[in-house]
Amino acid sequence: MPSPILHTTMGYVVYKIVEPDSSKSKFGKLGRIPVLLIISIVASMLPDLDSVFGILAGDFGRYHNNATHSLFVGLLVALLFAGGISVLFKTLPFRTIFLVTLLSYQAHIVFDYFTVSRGVMALWPFSHERFVSPISLFYGFHWSDGLFSIRHLWTFLTESVQALILVLVVNHLTSRNFRRGDLGNGSRIVKRSSEEL
Numbered sequence: 001m002p003s004p005i006l007h008t009t010m011g012y013v014v015y016k017i018v019e020p021d022s023s024k025s026k027f028g029k030l031g032r033i034p035v036l037l038i039i040s041i042v043a044s045m046l047p048d049l050d051s052v053f054g055i056l057a058g059d060f061g062r063y064h065n066n067a068t069h070s071l072f073v074g075l076l077v078a079l080l081f082a083g084g085i086s087v088l089f090k091t092l093p094f095r096t097i098f099l100v101t102l103l104s105y106q107a108h109i110v111f112d113y114f115t116v117s118r119g120v121m122a123l124w125p126f127s128h129e130r131f132v133s134p135i136s137l138f139y140g141f142h143w144s145d146g147l148f149s150i151r152h153l154w155t156f157l158t159e160s161v162q163a164l165i166l167v168l169v170v171n172h173l174t175s176r177n178f179r180r181g182d183l184g185n186g187s188r189i190v191k192r193s194s195e196e197l
């Protein structure tokens, strides 16, 4: 699995896609922090919650990357999350929280699928088969090496670059200028209505 660097970055990407104009957030803020961003980042890391049990039990492989990495569990978690939070915070609509949680959670599973690993049980409980991409996009964080390993340095370096690319791309695609059709040199794509022609 990738480290939290990439997973939380994907949470940010989902947040930006769902709510590109964060300065005009309709969904409430805790101080200056958008609530929806927190939900998105938490959801992006939720599948790895099972690693806590693995660390506590001293048997990481036994507990980690099992049922929580199922697309069906992601759907259930999104429904529960959206239901609970929309009741607690009236300003947060169920549909938006559901969408953000679902996308962030499932993105985690997809990223794990593309990582050097034993694969994810994406269809649990209907199947215990593990799925892993024949082409790995991510080197991943290898917990079996312990907390201190030279291999983690490579994970950190590669994921930092990948995370930076993701942030730059999503910030560009969701920027006001890009969405308005500005070309970046002061000119704009002119959309003429039929009345103007």
Ligand SMILES: [Zn+2]
Residues within 6 Å of the ligand: 001, 047, 048, 065, 069, 108, 112
């Ligand atoms: Zn994971």
